[in-house]
Amino acid sequence: EIVLTQSPGTLSLSPGERATLSCRASRSVSNNYLAWYQQKLGQAPRLLIYGTSTRATGIPDRFSGSGSGTDFTLTISRLEPEDFAVYYCQQYGTSPLTFGGGTKVEIK
């Protein structure tokens, strides 16, 4: 299976700052089928990005995704208070589906 490694484990930033989250795959993600989710404590995950760079319905444009092959990035251009959460990447190019271990974005 494809192992997804997310870094850093925790990102401490202030509102208004830029967040850059990394997701590295153990081998190439087919068709760049990579998604990102946001999860707040006690809540269900919310889809942010699919197909590496396509924002899901209703997701603000401060969220952007990029990358290809084995290296992918989620960027939040200016952190809003509601953006402090845990973020997961998921590859859906190769069975079985796998998720990364998550990056927690916390208030500095």
Add this chain to the structure above:
Amino acid sequence: EVQLLESGGGLVQPGGSLRLSCAASGFTFTSSFISWVRQAPGKGLEWVSTISGSGGSTYYADSVKGRFTISKDNSKNTLYLQMNSLRAEDTAVYFCAKAPPGLRPGHWYFDLWGRGTLVTVSS
């Protein structure tokens, strides 16, 4: 309202069984693959199982194959997960999650999630 609502979680002894349900509303239940994804306490997400819109095709993670059975009742817009031979490592919040229509088998991401139901396997 478009939503998924899980139920059926609880405390069960190792080796025991439990059936989870997920009630769907606000979308065409037969038009999308729908899955179970779990999250152990303090851990990340793990895909468990998926079923096709018609219910005719099912898919499982190796960790649950032979122990869990996914099914659905399209007349009730409800998804199920029958869990047998439960182990301590099955302890997790179980989410149901819908894939957008039109995705190919095995290539699912999830655009709608329920709030989850907690399963605890302990003596």
